[in-house]
Amino acid sequence: MHHTPKSRRLVILATATTAGLLLSGCGGTNASSGGAKAYTLTINDDNHIVQQELKSLSTGACKAQNAALPLKIQTLPISNVDQKVQLLAGQDALPVQFAAGGTPALTKTLDKAGQVLDLEKTLKDLGVWDSIQPAAVKTVQNLYGKFNVMPYQFNIEGIWYNKKLLAAHDIAVPATYDELVAAAAKLKSAGVIPFSAAGKEGWPLTRLVSGYLYRELGPDALQAVADGKAKLTDPAYVKAAQAIADLGKAGYFGKGVGSIDYDTGVQQFLTGKAAMFYMGSWELGDFNDKTKNQVGADNIGFMPFPTVSGGKGSADQIPANVGLPVAVSAKSYNAKVGDWLSCTAKNYGAASLKDQGTISGFKPTGDTGTLPALTQLVQNTISKTTTSTLWFEALFNTKATETSQTNAAPLVTGSISAKDFMQKIQADLDNG
Numbered sequence: 001m002h003h004t005p006k007s008r009r010l011v012i013l014a015t016a017t018t019a020g021l022l023l024s025g026c027g028g029t030n031a032s033s034g035g036a037k038a039y040t041l042t043i044n045d046d047n048h049i050v051q052q053e054l055k056s057l058s059t060g061a062c063k064a065q066n067a068a069l070p071l072k073i074q075t076l077p078i079s080n081v082d083q084k085v086q087l088l089a090g091q092d093a094l095p096v097q098f099a100a101g102g103t104p105a106l107t108k109t110l111d112k113a114g115q116v117l118d119l120e121k122t123l124k125d126l127g128v129w130d131s132i133q134p135a136a137v138k139t140v141q142n143l144y145g146k147f148n149v150m151p152y153q154f155n156i157e158g159i160w161y162n163k164k165l166l167a168a169h170d171i172a173v174p175a176t177y178d179e180l181v182a183a184a185a186k187l188k189s190a191g192v193i194p195f196s197a198a199g200k201e202g203w204p205l206t207r208l209v210s211g212y213l214y215r216e217l218g219p220d221a222l223q224a225v226a227d228g229k230a231k232l233t234d235p236a237y238v239k240a241a242q243a244i245a246d247l248g249k250a251g252y253f254g255k256g257v258g259s260i261d262y263d264t265g266v267q268q269f270l271t272g273k274a275a276m277f278y279m280g281s282w283e284l285g286d287f288n289d290k291t292k293n294q295v296g297a298d299n300i301g302f303m304p305f306p307t308v309s310g311g312k313g314s315a316d317q318i319p320a321n322v323g324l325p326v327a328v329s330a331k332s333y334n335a336k337v338g339d340w341l342s343c344t345a346k347n348y349g350a351a352s353l354k355d356q357g358t359i360s361g362f363k364p365t366g367d368t369g370t371l372p373a374l375t376q377l378v379q380n381t382i383s384k385t386t387t388s389t390l391w392f393e394a395l396f397n398t399k400a401t402e403t404s405q406t407n408a409a410p411l412v413t414g415s416i417s418a419k420d421f422m423q424k425i426q427a428d429l430d431n432g
Contacts, residue, residue, distance in 0.1 A: 035334025038072045039065075040095035042084065044324060045075035047099070050152045053352050054344075061351070062343040069336040078324070082106055089115050094329040096337055097150070103398065104143045107327055111148060117328040119341075120147040126338055128345040135385040136361025139320045142223070142390050150341075151361025152348065153323030155280040156382060157207065157391070158304045160287075162295055165192060165275040173301065175315070177215065177243070177308045184252040187275050195247065196274035197412075198265035199257035202405030203393070205244065205412055208278055210392035211305035211319065212240040218312035219389045225429070226395040232422040232429070241411060241418035248412025258409035270294055278305075280321070281359060281378045288357065288372045297374055302381070318381065320388035322361055353379070397432035400425050 043050060051073055058066040074095065076084055081099045088094045089110050100107045110116050120137075123129045136151040159180075166173065166183070169190055174180040184194035198204045213221040217236055224230040230237065247253065254260075254274065266286055269277035272295045286292045287300055304315040328341070349362030354369040359379055371379065393401040404425050410416040416424075 036332040041097040044078040061347040100327040117330040131345040149325035151322045154361040157280040157319040193254035193274040194252040196268040198262045199409035200261040202408035205408035206392040215308040215313040216311040232426040400428035
């Protein structure tokens with residue numbers, strides 16, 4: 001795979017570090033009033049997988065579509081994407097496909113201005129709507145309010161565990177949060193780090209907070225905060241932060257969690273030092289890499305975040321994301337663009353699995369080659385998932401996201417209380 005863990009992570013975790021200017025109207029005329037003259041794509045330069053797969057389709061399954069409307073790709077650093085998209089939208093000159101921006105707010109603004117194609121309507125009209133995984137549809141709707149981006153990437157999240165370590169200590173795979181805590185206590189007393197987590201980046205810890213929230217309050221827990229119907233400072237929300245703070249207090253993240261970076265966190269798990277690891281399925285590349293994975297792919301299992309006693313959520317509601325997805329320009333749409341979208345919807349899912357070993361939001365119909373067992377496991381989980389949830393900061397503004405992630409390690413090391421942690425983030429949400 002040509003994607004380093006770092007660049008793959010950027011694609012997935014892009015959270016608009018640039019506070020781009022909001023779209024200030026769309027003056028001018030659309031240069032291509034008859035629709036697109038080429039199948040143009042503007043995308044972040046580190047997103048190699050999508051570029052390679054579309055190029056592969058252009059010479060393979062979608063060769064006829066490419067002859068009628070040639071694929072042309074322009075790449076930009078991820079930090080420039082939002083600004084460039086806004087600039088082109090202001091000139092009515094958006095490419096046919098474009099990276100949707102780091103935060104959903106940008107795409108929603110462009111949509112209101114009539115710049116973004118309604119993909120649900122379009123794909124239904126084209127007769128290929130059934131090619132989209134239901135879990136991917138739900139994830140996009142959760143993020144954008146409607147289905148208006150192409151899910152070229154699709155990741156689920158949960159707890160990966162070392163089968164050998166759990167078996168060696170007579171621990172059954174935890175199905176409830178209480179069982180998870182009991183397992184962690186048993187592992188720690190035996191000298192094994194229960195959870196590997198990159199406290200330096202923060203988000204691997206805040207994902208545990210949202211995991212608990214979704215099980216306690218149900219899949220709309222953070223949408224309620226975004227809608228102003230609940231606050232992070234409400235007792236039920238503080239309780240979730242406290243639960244994760246308690247894991248830290250008990251020493252279940254090992255020593256020095258605040259200084260552990262992403263790569264070290266991965267390494268801890270793949271060298272057998274830690275028994276469990278909350279992470280997204282984008283890590284499949286490393287799990288399936290024999291040089292990095294010293295515990296062996298056969299010894300890794302996957303479990304969803306367990307249920308919380310008396311909670312409204314269930315373990316089949318899986319956190320998911322669509323990477324940095326790609327929107328389609330409403331103004332450049334024509335029949336040739338439709339042909340490309342139709343061909344992509346039908347062929348992309350199987351092709352990305354076969355060529356890259358990566359999972360998309362498109363159903364894999366056709367030849368997927370022989371998939372590694374873990375990739376197949378994730379694919380099976382996705383196909384059975386009908387309700388997906390988001391990550392902790394998904395609906396936050398940029399400032400609240402930063403505050404959440406920089407205070408995650410202090411939360412689990414006890415230098416900030418659960419109440420103060422939630423208070424700081426809520427203040428940024430209120431002022432955003």
